[in-house]
Amino acid sequence: MIDLSIKALEVTFPGLATPALSIDEFRLAAGGKLAVTGASGSGKSTLVNILTGLERPRTGAVRWGGTDIASLSESRRDRWRGETIGLVMQDFYLFEGLSALDNILLPARLARAATAEMTERARELLRIVGLSRPEQKVETMSRGEMQRVAVARAVVRRPAVIIADEPTASLDSESGAQVADLIMTLAEREGSTLIVVSHDPALIGRFDKRIRLVGGRIAAETIEAAA
Amino acid sequence: MIRFILADLNRFRLGAFFIAAIVALAVALGVAVTLQERALRLGSARAAEKFDLIVGAAGSETQLVLSSVFLQPSALPLMPGKVLSDLEADPRVAWAAPIGFGDFFGSSPIVGTTTTLVKNISAGVSEGAVFAREGEAVIGADVMLPMGATVKPMHGTLGEGGHTHTELAYTVVGRLKPTGSAWDKAILVPIKAVWDIHGLGHHHDDGDADEHDHDHAAADQNAAKPAGTEMAEHHDGHDDHDEHDHHAIDPNEAINEQWQGELPGLPAVVVKPKSIADAYKLRQQYRKDATLAVFPAEVLTKLYATLGDVKKVLSAVAGGAQLLVGAALILVIVMHIGQRRKQIGALRAFGAPREAVFGIVWLELFGLVAAGVVAGIGLGYLAARVIAARLAADSGFHMPVSFAAEDGGALALLLLAAACLCLLPAIIAYRQPPASALRG
Numbered sequence: 259m260i261d262l263s264i265k266a267l268e269v270t271f272p273g274l275a276t277p278a279l280s281i282d283e284f285r286l287a288a289g290g291k292l293a294v295t296g297a298s299g300s301g302k303s304t305l306v307n308i309l310t311g312l313e314r315p316r317t318g319a320v321r322w323g324g325t326d327i328a329s330l331s332e333s334r335r336d337r338w339r340g341e342t343i344g345l346v347m348q349d350f351y352l353f354e355g356l357s358a359l360d361n362i363l364l365p366a367r368l369a370r371a372a373t374a375e376m377t378e379r380a381r382e383l384l385r386i387v388g389l390s391r392p393e394q395k396v397e398t399m400s401r402g403e404m405q406r407v408a409v410a411r412a413v414v415r416r417p418a419v420i421i422a423d424e425p426t427a428s429l430d431s432e433s434g435a436q437v438a439d440l441i442m443t444l445a446e447r448e449g450s451t452l453i454v455v456s457h458d459p460a461l462i463g464r465f466d467k468r469i470r471l472v473g474g475r476i477a478a479e480t481i482e483a484a485a
Numbered sequence: 486m487i488r489f490i491l492a493d494l495n496r497f498r499l500g501a502f503f504i505a506a507i508v509a510l511a512v513a514l515g516v517a518v519t520l521q522e523r524a525l526r527l528g529s530a531r532a533a534e535k536f537d538l539i540v541g542a543a544g545s546e547t548q549l550v551l552s553s554v555f556l557q558p559s560a561l562p563l564m565p566g567k568v569l570s571d572l573e574a575d576p577r578v579a580w581a582a583p584i585g586f587g588d589f590f591g592s593s594p595i596v597g598t599t600t601t602l603v604k605n606i607s608a609g610v611s612e613g614a615v616f617a618r619e620g621e622a623v624i625g626a627d628v629m630l631p632m633g634a635t636v637k638p639m640h641g642t643l644g645e646g647g648h649t650h651t652e653l654a655y656t657v658v659g660r661l662k663p664t665g666s667a668w669d670k671a672i673l674v675p676i677k678a679v680w681d682i683h684g685l686g687h688h689h690d691d692g693d694a695d696e697h698d699h700d701h702a703a704a705d706q707n708a709a710k711p712a713g714t715e716m717a718e719h720h721d722g723h724d725d726h727d728e729h730d731h732h733a734i735d736p737n738e739a740i741n742e743q744w745q746g747e748l749p750g751l752p753a754v755v756v757k758p759k760s761i762a763d764a765y766k767l768r769q770q771y772r773k774d775a776t777l778a779v780f781p782a783e784v785l786t787k788l789y790a791t792l793g794d795v796k797k798v799l800s801a802v803a804g805g806a807q808l809l810v811g812a813a814l815i816l817v818i819v820m821h822i823g824q825r826r827k828q829i830g831a832l833r834a835f836g837a838p839r840e841a842v843f844g845i846v847w848l849e850l851f852g853l854v855a856a857g858v859v860a861g862i863g864l865g866y867l868a869a870r871v872i873a874a875r876l877a878a879d880s881g882f883h884m885p886v887s888f889a890a891e892d893g894g895a896l897a898l899l900l901l902a903a904a905c906l907c908l909l910p911a912i913i914a915y916r917q918p919p920a921s922a923l924r925g
Contacts, residue, residue, distance in 0.1 A: 340836025355492030
C-alpha cells in the first residue's frame with residue numbers, strides 16, 4: 259500500500275488569474291480514507307486529474323509511495339495509472355456493446371495485463387456487487403447496476419489507490435447508498451487507499467478524514483475520531 | 486481490443502457501413518476503368534489476330550479495320566474486284582478472301598465471303614457445315630438461330646430505313662465455333678450471293694447477264710448506305726432499264742470460288758501473307774493508287790495510343806474521386822474522434838495505455854477502409870463484367886475482364902495510402918490529453 263504526499267503543488271490554467279489548485283502540503287497515509295468536498299469550480303476535478311496522473315503538475319511534487327508522478331512520461335503514467343489507480347466516475351464510462359464482464363476487463367486487456375486469474379476475479383467481483391449475469395450488455399442495465407460494474411472495473415486489478423469522483427451524484431439515493439457501500443467495503447477488503455470526491459452528505463459522513471476545497475485551496479481539514 | 490473494435494463498429498454500424506460503401510464506390514470506379522481498358526485492349530487484339538493484312542479502297546485506315554475486323558457498319562468505298570483476283574494469284578499470298586457487307590438480319594450483319602475465310606477465322610463448325618450453295622448461310626456462335634432457319638436479308642438495318650430483299654433467302658446450314666470477336670454475331674454467306682442480290686457481277690449460268698440491272702441504283706440514293714458491294718461497277722450499260730426485275734437466283738446453285746470474268750467492286754479483302762517479309766511487301770505494294778493496305782494490329786496500336794490518353798484522363802478522374810473521398814472521410818472521422826474525446830479520455834483514465842488507444846483508432850479505421858477497398862475491387866470487377874457483357878451482347882465482341890499481376894502492386898499502394906491516411910486520426914487520438922477530454 260502506498261501513501262500520498264503533496265508538496266507546493268500549484269496548477270494554473272491559461273487565462274485564469276488565480277491557480278485552479280494550490281496545495282502547500284498534504285499527506286495521506288497508506289490505506290487512509292479521505293473525502294474531498296467543495297463547491298463546483300473549487301478545484302475538485304483538477305485535484306482528481308492531478309492525483310490520477312491524468313494531468314501533469316508543472317509546479318510542485320505529487321508522490322504516491324515515493325513515485326513522483328510528475329516525472330513520469332505520458333506513456334509511463336498511463337501504465338502506472340492502470341496498475342495503481344482504480345477510478346470511479348460520475349458518468350460511468352462503460353462501453354456499450356460490451357458485456358459487464360468485458361467492460362470490467364477492457365482496460366486491463368488493452369494494457370495487456372489481463373490474465374485468466376483476473377477474469378476469475380472479475381466474475382467474483384460481479385457476484386460481490388450483486389450482478390448475476392456477467393454476459394449482460396451494459397446498455398441494458400439500470401444506472402445503479404452500471405455504476406456497480408464501474409466499481410468492479412476500478413478494483414479488478416487490485417489497485418493500491420481507489421479514487422471516486424462523485425460516484426453517487428447521478429444515482430438515486432438507494433442506488434447511491436448501495437454504490438457507496440460497495441466502494442467502502444471493497445476498499446476495506448483490499449486495504450486500498452481511498453479518496454472520494456463528493457457533495458453527497460450520506461457518503462461524506464462515512465469518512466473520518468475530510469478536506470474542503472475553496473478556490474483551489476484546502477479551506478478546512480476535519481479528522482474525526484473513529485466512532 | 487478486437488472485441489472492443491467490433492462492438493464499437495456495431496454501435497456505429499450505419500456510419501461504418503457508409504464509410505466502407507463510399508470507399509468501395511471510389512475504388513470500384515478506378516478498378517472498373519483499369520479493367521475495362523485492359524479488357525478492351527486484349528479483346529480487340531484477340532479479335533484482330535486472325536486478320537494479318539487487310540486491303541481496301543483508299544480511305545480511312547481506322548474505318549477499314551473497324552468495318553472488317555469489328556464489322557462496324559459504315560459506307561466503305563469500293564475498290565476494283567481485280568484486286569482480289571490479283572491477290573489470289575500472288576505467290577506471296579497464302580490465301581485471300583473478299584468481304585462484302587450491307588445486309589442485315591435483325592441486328593446481325595450478313596457478311597458475304599468465301600469458304601476460305603470462314604475456315605480460317607474460326608476453328609470450324611460446332612454443328613452443321615460451311616455453306617456450299619448460294620442460298621446457304623453459316624452463322625456465328627452467338628447468332629440465336631436454329632439450323633435450317635430462313636434468313637431474309639434486309640438492306641441496311643430497320644433503324645436506317647432498310648428494305649427486305651426478296652431475291653434470295655438463306656438457309657442456315659451451320660454454326661461456327663466461338664471466335665470471341667464481332668464475327669460471332671455475323672451471318673456468313675457466299676460473296677456471290679451478296680453480289681447477285683445486289684445485282685452485281687455475272688450470274689454465270691443463266692446467260693442473261695445483260696438483264697442484271699437492278700433497282701438498287703435508285704434505291705441506294707435514298708437509303709442510308711452501309712458499306713456494300715452494290716456501288717454500281719457493273720451496270721453493263723443498261724442504266725435506262727429500270728423495270729423492277731427480280732432476277733431469279735438459284736439458291737441451290739453450288740458455289741464456285743474460282744472467279745471467272747470481271748469481279749464486282751469490293752470493300753475489303755482479307756489477306757494471309759506467306760511470311761512477314763511478304764506481308765510488308767504486300768502492304769507497300771497495295772498502299773498506292775486506289776487501294777489501301779493495313780495491318781489491323783498496327784492500326785489498333787495507334788488507336789490504343791489515343792485510348793491510353795483517355796484512360797489516363799479517366800484514371801485521373803478516378804484518382805481524384807478517391808482523393809476527395811479520402812479527404813472527406815478523414816474530416817468526418819476527425820470530427821467523430823473529437824466528439825468521442827471523452828470516451829477516449831476515459832479509456833486512458835481507466836488504465837488503457839495511449840498506444841492501445843492509437844491502435845484501436847487505427848485498426849478500426851483501417852479495417853473499415855480495407856473492407857471498402859476489397860468490396861470496391863469486387864464491385865469494380867463486377868461492373869467491368871457487366872459492361873463487357875453488355876457490349877458483347879450488342880456487338881458480339883468479347884472483352885476478357887481479368888486482373889493482372891500489376892494490379893497487386895496498385896492494390897498494395899492503395900492500402901498503404903489508406904494505412905497512412907488512417908494514421909492521422911489515430912495520432913490525434915493518441916495525442917489527446919485525457920484530462921482535458923474528461924473535464925466538463
